[in-house]
Amino acid sequence: MSEKGYECFENLQSFYEDYQQAALNFYYSNNKSTDPIGYSRFILTSLTIICLMHKRLCEDKRFERLKLHAIRIPHILDLFELLILPNRDDMIRARNLYDYFREFNDKQYPDLISNIESTNAFGVYFADQSQKMNETLQKIQDQVEQDRKDKIKEVNNEKERYEQLMKKAYDLKCECDVNFNLQKCDRCTTIKKANNIKVDIYECPIPSQRESALAVIFELQMPNEIRCFRDILWQFVNRPNPNPSHHCMHEWVSVSPHSAKLRQFYQGSHKCKVKLVSATQSISQSHFSTPRQVVSAPVDEFLYENSLRVQISPTKITEFQDECRTLTPELTDSNYKDLQFSINTTQCIQNKVIAELSKCSLQLKPAQFIEFGSFRSGHRLQWWNLLSILELDSSSMNEESVAILITHALLQxxxxxxxxxxxxxxxCPESHQQLLDDHFVDELIVRLERHLKDCECNWQNDLLLVTITIIAMRVFTICNSTRKNQMINLVIKCRNVGDKWIQLISESIQNPSSSDSDKMDILRDKIVIIGVACLLTFSMYTDYSNSFALSNENVISLLTLVTTIHDNMNLSKKKTNMSIFMRNIMRSSERVLVSIHPTVSELLEKNSYEILNEFCASYWAVIQNKGKINGKWKKRNKHLYDGWYDGEYESNKISIDCLKGIFSINDMTIKFLPDRITSDKLFFRVFGHHIFEVQAAQSKDTYITKHGYHANGKVH
Structure with a gap:
């Protein structure tokens, strides 16, 4: 691994720290989790990095001893069951990581961040075997011995000087005037001078016990690969506050006299997170360090052993219950808020639910209250409970709290x-083993298709579509290959229903019965929610357990969805009032877009960007009636996950961001007509309160409506 290995580890540490900061700021704000799916992904990614680094270290002959040392991350093994993992790949990775860390949790020797001075500590063993570290220790000990001799000599010399001064004073006669004490005689002055002879104490900068001394040397000259690995491990243990402050700790290489003697041997970076510290103060920095009078103190009182403890920066561990809450969504609906305890666990708590029945809201039937609270009672029963809800239609899946319950239970x-x-x-844990039963999946498909058919013409049930889509994608990612085709058909049906609803709502917006902007915003919010549900269906193209390829039509459908979502969010008069639940689902859809983008990018390039030409012809009203164009498209940069593509049509610059759904012509995206036009009397007399969504036209400062005007829809 050597120098190149260290550079790799250093780069990985830098990447991890940047990722960690960004992820926690995004998924965990205001001291609480706002995104259980994202926080689960952070846990999984962090453990993957730690695991890969540890494996690499164990392969190095210098660090083979690590195979015998534990990796103990507080309550991490208990945390796995709480992770929200939407796809099979994450589940496979979680199981492998669980087995790996469970194996190393039981190792006999201590881990790297505790008991660093014990006989079996890795650092003590490594330093004891290292010729370089033993030479360093010997140098320090030789210097300590010399410093002790020098201090003894200094004390003895001062004691001798004291004796000489006192002898001189005894030969003199006191001539002080008892009535005037302003001036001392020579005898008294000499005695005072002798009594004021003081010598500073000496503190040994390194422990006398060999194991502790070796631990200190290891901390000073630790291999950089180990230092990088331990820094990452330490920061992860401290999550969600990876760099807690420790005001009461004293850093060895920053306090006297240790800094003067040890700093020259320190080989770590000043940026390292884990430092050699002590909870106790150096005696040289305390009030005991005041110089001692040689007259009253024996030589031994000028010599002190090291007073600093040998320890590293302590961890600040989050309580397990706090992290449980981090990974659990919060119910905010007053009708269901009292049942928060039922969503937190899969334990059988039906008796408690029944006992809480007196808190049942008047808006709910007692049976609905009990059914909601009992849904998670027994992790093996959750999918059966879902089947029951679908069969009896007893709980409204168009309510957000019900959607939260089902989503959390099925994705955990x-x-x-x-x-x-x-x-x-x-x-595949016991919670989801039913999905490996083809007969059970068949029953589930029948009921999901029935619900889709029942709501096909009612786009008001946007949350129902979201819930059914999430269920369908969960079944798709876990079920056997023998049921993949049936699940693909169901997923496509979900997408088709969503496309149909978006079309119906868009027509309502284009031909409003009133100019009420609030109603228009509500409709646009529904388009966004439905569009997000449709985007989730594209995760099936990232599932490695099937060979369902992405087609040109799929990419055009994808681009239509992302631009529709962006345009409606952009055109909303007020900021989209999206719940935390829907915002997190939207983040999941964004992850789907990022995951699928390399495939999309490859397909675009393979088809010479003909797909973008087709989409542009359907999206930009200027060329809708002109057929295909040659946009001369180019990828803006070579980064794999950059979604920007630039093209041109005649003298117009066209750009599209396939990830964010931004489509611009001459740097202008879709918008409403400016006030200077809509406030004109002639405009109002002709068009009244009609709201036009417009794009840039071919000429400068001219606009063309996104949707056709009049009944035939051909006037732009």
Whole structure:
């Protein structure tokens, strides 16, 4: 691994720290989690990095001893069952990580961030085996011995000087005037001078016990690969505040006399997170360090052993219950708020739910209250409970709290099974084993299709479509290959229903019965929610368990959805009032877009960007009636996950961001006509309160309506 290995580890640490800061700011703000799915992804990504670094270190002959040392991350093994993992790849990774960290949790020797001076500590063992570190320790000890001799000599010399002064004073006679004490005689002055002879104490800068001394040397000259790995591990243990402050700790290389003697041997970076510190203060920095009078103190009182403790920056661990809350969505609806306890666990709590029945809202039936509270009672029963809800239609899946309950229960990984052999597939926990039963999946498909058909013509049920889509995608990612085609058909049906609803709502917006902007904003919000549900269906193209390829039509459909979502959010008069639940689902759809983009980019390039030409012809009203164009498209930069493409049509510059849905002509995106036009009397007399969504036309400062005007829709 050597120098190149260290550079790799250093780069990985830098990447991790940047990622960690961005992820926690995004998923965990105001001291609480705002996105359980995102926070789960942060946990999984962090553990993956730690695991890969640890494996690489264990492969290095210098660090083989690490195979015998534990990796103990507080309550991490209990945390796995709470992770929200939407796809099979994450579930497989979670199971592998769980097995890896469970294996190293039981190792006999201490981990890298605790008991660093014990006999079996990795640092003590490594330093003891290292010739370089032993030479460093010997240099320090030799210097300590010399400093002790010098201090003894200094004390003895001062004691001798004291004796000489006192002898001189005894030969003199006191001539002080008892009535005037302003001036001392020579005898008294000499005695005072002798009594004022003082010497500073000496504190050894390194522990006398060999194990502790080796631990200090290891901290000073630790291999950089180990230092990078431990810094990442330490920061992760401190999540969600990776760099807690420790005002009461004293850093060894910053306090006297240790800094003067040890700093020259320190080989770490000043940026490293884990430092050699002490909870106790150096005696040289305390009130005991005042110079001692040689007259009253024996030589031993000028010599002190090291007073600093050998420890590293302490961790500040989040309580397990706090992290449980971090990974659990909060119910805000007053009708369901009292049932928050039922969403937190898969334990059988039906008796408690029944006991809380007196708190049932008047808006709910007692049966609905009990059904909601009992949905998660028993992790093996959740999918059966869902089947019951779908069959009886007893709970409204168009309510956000019900959607939160179902989504959380079905996407959560669930309790871990210690013995992998008892599972059909080791990556699939007991909570989701039913989805490996083809007959159960068939029953689920029948009921989901029935619900889709029932709501097909009612676009008011936008949350119902979101819930059904999430269920369908969850089943798709786990079920056997024998049911993949049926699930693909169901997923496409969800997308088709969403496309149909978006079209119907768009027509309502284009031909409003009133100019009420609030009503228009509500309709646009629904388009955004439905569009997000449709985007989730594209995650099936990132599932490696099937070979369902992305087609040109799929990409055009994808571009239509992302631009529709962007345009309606952009055209909303007020900022989209999206709930935390829907915002997190939207983030999931954005992740789908990022995951699928390399495939989209490859397909665009393979088809010489003909797909963009087709989409442009359908999106930009200027060329809708002119057929295809040659946009001369180019990818803005070579970054794999950059979604920008630039083209041109005649003298017009065209740009599209496939990830954010931004489509601009001459740097102008879709918008409303400016006030200077709509406030004109002639405009009002002709068009009244009609609201036009416009794009840039071919000429400067001219506009063309996005949608056709009049009944035939051909006038722009």
């Amino acid at each position: 990984y669930g309790p871990m099974t210690m013995n992998r052999e008892t599972l059909i597939y080791p990556w």
